[in-house]
Amino acid sequence: APQNYDVVVVGSGGAGLxxxxxxxxxxxxxxxxxxxxxxxxxxxxxxxxMNAAETRFQQLxxxxxxKELFYEETLKGGKFKNNPQxxxxxxxxxxxxVEWLAAHGIELNDITITGGMSxxxxxxxxxxxxxxxxxISGLVKNINxxxxxxxxxxxxxxxxxxxxxxTGVKVVDEYNDSRILNAKSVIVATGGFSANREMVVxxxxxxxxxxTTNHKGATGSGIAMLQKIGAETVDMGEIQxxxxxxxxxxxxxxxxxxxxxxxxxxxxxxRFYNEMETRDKVSAEIIALPEKSAWxxxxxxxRLNNKAADEYIAKGFVLSGASPQDLAVKLNxxxxxxxxxxxxxxxxxxxxxxxxxxxxxxxxxxxxxxxFYAIRIAPGVHHTMxxxxxxxxxxxxxxxKQVIKGAWAAGEVVGGIHGANRIGGNAVADIIIFGILAGxxxxxxxxx
Ligand code: ADP
Numbered sequence: 001a002p003q004n005y006d007v008v009v010v011g012s013g014g015a016g017l018x019x020x021x022x023x024x025x026x027x028x029x030x031x032x033x034x035x036x037x038x039x040x041x042x043x044x045x046x047x048x049x050m051n052a053a054e055t056r057f058q059q060l061x062x063x064x065x066x067k068e069l070f071y072e073e074t075l076k077g078g079k080f081k082n083n084p085q086x087x088x089x090x091x092x093x094x095x096x097x098v099e100w101l102a103a104h105g106i107e108l109n110d111i112t113i114t115g116g117m118s119x120x121x122x123x124x125x126x127x128x129x130x131x132x133x134x135x136i137s138g139l140v141k142n143i144n145x146x147x148x149x150x151x152x153x154x155x156x157x158x159x160x161x162x163x164x165x166x167t168g169v170k171v172v173d174e175y176n177d178s179r180i181l182n183a184k185s186v187i188v189a190t191g192g193f194s195a196n197r198e199m200v201v202x203x204x205x206x207x208x209x210x211x212t213t214n215h216k217g218a219t220g221s222g223i224a225m226l227q228k229i230g231a232e233t234v235d236m237g238e239i240q241x242x243x244x245x246x247x248x249x250x251x252x253x254x255x256x257x258x259x260x261x262x263x264x265x266x267x268x269x270x271r272f273y274n275e276m277e278t279r280d281k282v283s284a285e286i287i288a289l290p291e292k293s294a295w296x297x298x299x300x301x302x303r304l305n306n307k308a309a310d311e312y313i314a315k316g317f318v319l320s321g322a323s324p325q326d327l328a329v330k331l332n333x334x335x336x337x338x339x340x341x342x343x344x345x346x347x348x349x350x351x352x353x354x355x356x357x358x359x360x361x362x363x364x365x366x367x368x369x370x371x372f373y374a375i376r377i378a379p380g381v382h383h384t385m386x387x388x389x390x391x392x393x394x395x396x397x398x399x400x401k402q403v404i405k406g407a408w409a410a411g412e413v414v415g416g417i418h419g420a421n422r423i424g425g426n427a428v429a430d431i432i433i434f435g436i437l438a439g440x441x442x443x444x445x446x447x448x
Contacts, residue, residue: 002168002181002182005028006029006446007028007030007183007184007186010033010187010188010189011189011190011413012032012041013040013411013431014043015043016032017140017143018100018432019408019435020143020187021139022438022443024146024443026443028443031181032148032149033169035154036152037152038152039152040136041191041215041218042191043136043428046131046135046428047131047254048259049108051121051429052094052097053119054067056095056099057098058120064119067091067092073118074418075087077117078385078420079420079421082417083416086392086416088392089392097429097436104142105141108125109123110128111124112128112259113362114424114425115275115277116278116421116424121425122425128308129307131428151173154172154173156169156170156171157171157225158225159188159225159407160180161404164230164405166229166406169183169186183406185445185446186406186407186442187409187442188225188396189409189410190220190225192387192412192413193219194214195215200384203236204237207381211247211380212380213245213251213380214381214382226404226407226413229407231409232397233415234388234389235416236384237386238415241283241380241381241382242279243286244258244375244377246377247376252380253312257309258296260362260364261362262302262367263367265294267289267291267293267294267333269337269340270337272289275362276359276360278421286379287379292378295374295376297342297372297373300369300373303373312375313373318373318374318375319375320372321370323372325338327373345366349363385415385420386415389416390408390416395407395441396408410438411434412427
């Protein structure tokens with residue numbers, strides 16, 4: 001016999017978990033379906049933090065910011081391709097989402113910066129650790145406290161409709177048994193498709209052969225399921241490559257390292273671009289180098305300010321030297337070139353003016369405290385900006401921009417918010433903001 005719920009949430013990343021918690025608190029009977037054996041999706045790998053402007057935590061640190069500026073910089077970063085209504089909503093609700101997390105025991109009270117932003121607005125845990133693990137473990141505590149049912153190793157294979165309205169889903173479990181779950185609301189929070197090589201190459205043939213930073217579950221199944229019930233998609237070819245990926249393991253080297261003061265140096269020992277530019281531009285410059293790769297270089301001071309650096313050291317990604325000369329030897333790099341590059345960059349920090357590449361942010365401190373560190377990086381497929389279309393209520397829209405009743409979507413499965421390039425720190429903001437909203441609206445519909 002089919003089981004009855006008010007709200008089925010598909011996917012247990014940040015968007016799905018936030019949606020489930022909110023829907024439950026609005027009185028809905030909720031179940032979360034996750035195809036992988038573990039909770040957390042690709043969100044658990046999120047590194048840098050959550051962007052928001054005009055937050056209490058910025059205020060506490062004396063950081064002056066405005067929603068308007070956050071809007072403008074995100075729009076510029078997205079090459080003016082962002083859906084303006086969704087972006088407005090995103091910027092407007094971001095501080096509330098930061099507070100929602102804090103109220104759920106997930107406080108992001110330290111703040112840093114990412115590429116394309118001019119102000120410190122990337123909220124992260126107090127210990128400056130990666131945001132993903134912290135976020136997921138906090139959300140899971142809230143799921144457990146509410147006894148929300150989670151079915152692992154179970155995929156949603158199909159969304160069921162009758163007369164154009166959602167009636168539930170068909171799920172397939174790890175034994176390949178399928179069954180029907182009834183629900184008036186289905187929230188699709190299945191993430192992006194960066195790990196679906198075929199789908200990536202279909203939209204962007206030149207990305208064949210690129211590694212991906214994403215977990216295996218990022219296959220885009222939610223997009224296909226929603227298309228089957230009439231959903232429209234947007235920006236499917238907008239696929240972000242992240243500039244700094246360790247290639248042997250596909251491990252992401254967080255933008256927080258550059259945000260903390262690190263620089264990018266070519267094999268020739270030279271800086272070649274503004275490290276704090278947007279991901280698309282930095283990636284293009286790295287691919288244009290003869291080696292198609294570069295080094296992230298930092299000193300002990302940067303390491304002390306970024307917990308992630310210790311993780312990279314523990315994973316064996318980091319080469320180090322007591323002095324810049326020692327480091328250059330390890331990198332097979334011209335010693336004088338690296339020395340000159342560091343001296344010149346340090347002078348730019350002193351004068352707070354990067355005469356070579358116009359870096360305006362995160363000229364934090366001279367790189368002069370040994371030991372010195374380097375990680376070899378190159379770009380990898382990181383985020384799919386395209387996806388299904390939604391309105392500002394997170395209701396899924398068809399080709400005529402009409403709501404498909406009962407179908408909701410939040411997180412990376414949705415297209416339009418980030419335009420042609422997602423800013424670092426905006427994905428975590430996206431999943432929490434729209435996850436909460438989807439949970440609230442899905443619960444309201446199901447109760448009627
Ligand atoms: P977001 O960041 O948007 O929350 P994530 O990638 O973190 O997205 O999480 C999406 C989750 O959805 C992943 O854990 C993925 O395994 C899961 N998922 C994807 N497709 C399905 C499906 N058809 N059925 C169940 N779970 C799915």
